[in-house]
Amino acid sequence: MSLWVDKYRPRRLDALSYHAPITASLKALASTGDFPHLLVYGPSGSGKKTRVYATLHELFGPQVEKLKIDVKTFTTSSNRKLEFNVLSSPFHLEITPSDMGNNDRVVIQDLLKDIASTEQVDFSNSKNNGTPKHRFKVVIINEADSLTRDAQAALRRTMEKYSANIRLIMISNTTSNIIPPIKSRTLLVRIPAPSVADITAILADVATKESVHFTADPVQSGFLSQVAANSDQNLRRALLSFETISMSNASVACDGQNAVVTLDWEVIIKNVSSSIYTNRSVSNLAKTRVVFYELLAHCIPARIILKGVLFELLRLCNNHSKAQQLVEIGSMFDERLSLGSKAIFHLEGFVAKAMVALE
Known part of the structure; x- marks a missing residue:
């Protein structure tokens, strides 16, 4: 299958x-x-x-x-x-x-x-x-x-x-x-990202072919468009999320909460970014290194980790000048990731520099 x-x-x-x-x-x-x-x-x-x-x-x-x-x-x-x-x-x-x-x-x-x-x-x-x-x-x-x-x-x-x-x-x-x-x-x-309407039409076609049962009309309720929007216009992710939702329930409930599929590694990145922002210490840097090792061991690319942490820190940071410094630091270590061979060094270096910039 x-x-x-x-x-x-x-x-x-x-x-x-x-x-x-x-x-x-x-x-x-x-x-x-x-x-x-x-x-x-x-x-x-x-x-x-x-x-x-x-x-x-x-x-x-x-x-x-x-x-x-x-x-x-x-x-x-x-x-x-x-x-x-x-x-x-x-x-x-x-x-x-x-x-x-x-x-x-x-x-x-x-x-x-x-x-x-x-x-x-x-x-x-x-x-x-x-x-x-x-x-x-x-x-x-x-x-x-x-x-x-x-x-x-x-x-x-x-x-x-x-x-x-x-x-x-x-x-x-x-x-x-x-x-x-x-x-x-x-x-x-x-190749631009497909629009929410394009993804919604594809999800509706797949639902018809797979005979997915819904508690209400998925198009009129906006359920499929919510799945498409939550996937960041990523068609692959939208299809995988829709299949996960469909397989977990005999009849899919067309509500907004059910349309969200949160990935474990994304939650971990959000949590570690929050801890970096609130606790800028050497001991927390050591804990962050352990989390990064776990993510890399589970085949999450280093650039995805760097991008996720940077964007989450930018969301938490309200200071424009500090946000600009974070972007410059992130771009510097993104280049170093492509030049070096040990990703953990550059990820840890980015966190240390980000902590200094936030302080």
């Missing part, structure tokens, strides 16, 4: 129900003979990867859905062996180089060089004129904004040298961390 967010994920561009102009542009790109490198960016849960895979379906057909996982082994300059998972089909590969930390350059150089140096030939279309059709292979790079500068420089060289055999589709939340040479060599496609 699959989650609703995967079960009802559109597979084709025609099945996408919002951002129609963007869908039409992607369809036009897929129908052209020269498909460009793409940099697809936008907030989490806006449907970036869904649109990318729908575009691949338009390019290559249903074969892109026949996925397998390969484990590649790479050797660093210090003779250290690294294992890396690659999700692939006959026409594309999906990688997340940022999982390798500061060794992402090795993945970019070795893996993409092997793929790009091999010419892709499509024999399925050679029956008409007897000549095989030259095809390119697509590489999807997740979390492109988390790549190190060295990896992005290696990526730039690969794009220049092997542009005939490979097409890159980079997915990121923002373009601020992407170097200008890569942005100038790609077509930037921004």
